[in-house]
Amino acid sequence: MIPDPLEAVVFDMDGLLLNTEALYRTAIFEACARVGHEMVDALHLSFIGSPKETSAxxxxxxxxxxxxxxxxxxxxRAAFERLCGSGVPLKPGARDLLEFLKDRGVPRGLATSxxxxxxxxxxxxxxxxxxxDVVVARTDVASGKPHPETFLKAAEALGxxxxxCLALEDSxxxxxxxxxxxxxxxxVPDMLRPTDEIRALCVGVLQSLCEVQEALEQTAAVCSGVDRRALG
Structure with a gap:
C-alpha cells in the first residue's frame, strides 16, 4: 500500500530516470571484446542494479x-561517452514526473549504485x-544494493x-x-522483468514513469495517497 501521507519519493538512476542501461550494455559488450573476452547476456544482466565491486x-x-x-x-567508459554523444538520455516521463512532484512540494531523492x-x-x-533534493551514491554508503543503506540514507537526508516514502526502481x-x-x-521494468519474488516485494509494477504520474494524479493531493487500483 502507498504511504498516506506520502513524505518523499526516492528514485533509482540508470534504467529508471536515465535511459542508459541499453547504452551500458553496448559499452560492456564492446569493452569485453576489446580485452579479449566475450560477454554473455546472463552475465551482463546480473550486473544491473549492482554496485561496481559486485560486477567486478x-x-x-x-x-x-x-x-x-x-x-x-x-x-x-570510452564507449559509454561515445554513445551518449552530447547528452545523457532520460526515460520517457522522467522530467515531467520530477516537475510534477516538485510543483506539489513532494521531496525527491536519488539512490544509485x-x-x-x-x-x-x-x-x-x-x-x-x-x-x-538529495543524491545518495554508492560512495556515500558502506554497503551497496541490495543492502537498504542507500535508500535509508536518502530518506534520512530528505527528512x-x-x-x-515511495521508491521507484527498475532492477x-x-x-x-x-x-x-x-x-x-x-x-518500472527496463531490461529486467519482475519475478514472483520481486512482485511480492512491490506495491505495484508499472510500465513507465508516465504511468506512475498518472497513478499519482488520480488523487486530489499527492501527499494524501494515491489510487491503489491504478497500481494493480
Missing amino acids: ALLKAHFGPDFPLLDYYRHC SDRDAAEDHLRRAGVLELL AAPTR HNGVRAASAAGMATIM
Whole structure:
C-alpha cells in the first residue's frame, strides 16, 4: 500500500530516470571484446542494479582472476561517452514526473549504485540534477544494493520516514534494497522483468514513469495517497 501521507519519493538512476542501461550494455559488450573476452547476456544482466565491486567480482568469477579490470573499465567508459554523444538520455516521463512532484512540494531523492561524481555528472548532463533534493551514491554508503543503506540514507537526508516514502526502481537488487528499507516500492521494468519474488516485494509494477504520474494524479493531493487500483 502507498504511504498516506506520502513524505518523499526516492528514485533509482540508470534504467529508471536515465535511459542508459541499453547504452551500458553496448559499452560492456564492446569493452569485453576489446580485452579479449566475450560477454554473455546472463552475465551482463546480473550486473544491473549492482554496485561496481559486485560486477567486478562477477567478471572475475566468470572469466578468471586475471581478467584485466582496469583496461575493461577504461574501454567501457570510452564507449559509454561515445554513445551518449552530447547528452545523457532520460526515460520517457522522467522530467515531467520530477516537475510534477516538485510543483506539489513532494521531496525527491536519488539512490544509485553509481559513484557520486559519475551520478552527478550524468544527472547534470541529462538536465535533471536541479530537480532532485538529495543524491545518495554508492560512495556515500558502506554497503551497496541490495543492502537498504542507500535508500535509508536518502530518506534520512530528505527528512522522511522510510515507511512514508515511495521508491521507484527498475532492477531486482534495487527493489530488494528499497523494500528492505521499508519503502513502498514500485518497479518500472527496463531490461529486467519482475519475478514472483520481486512482485511480492512491490506495491505495484508499472510500465513507465508516465504511468506512475498518472497513478499519482488520480488523487486530489499527492501527499494524501494515491489510487491503489491504478497500481494493480
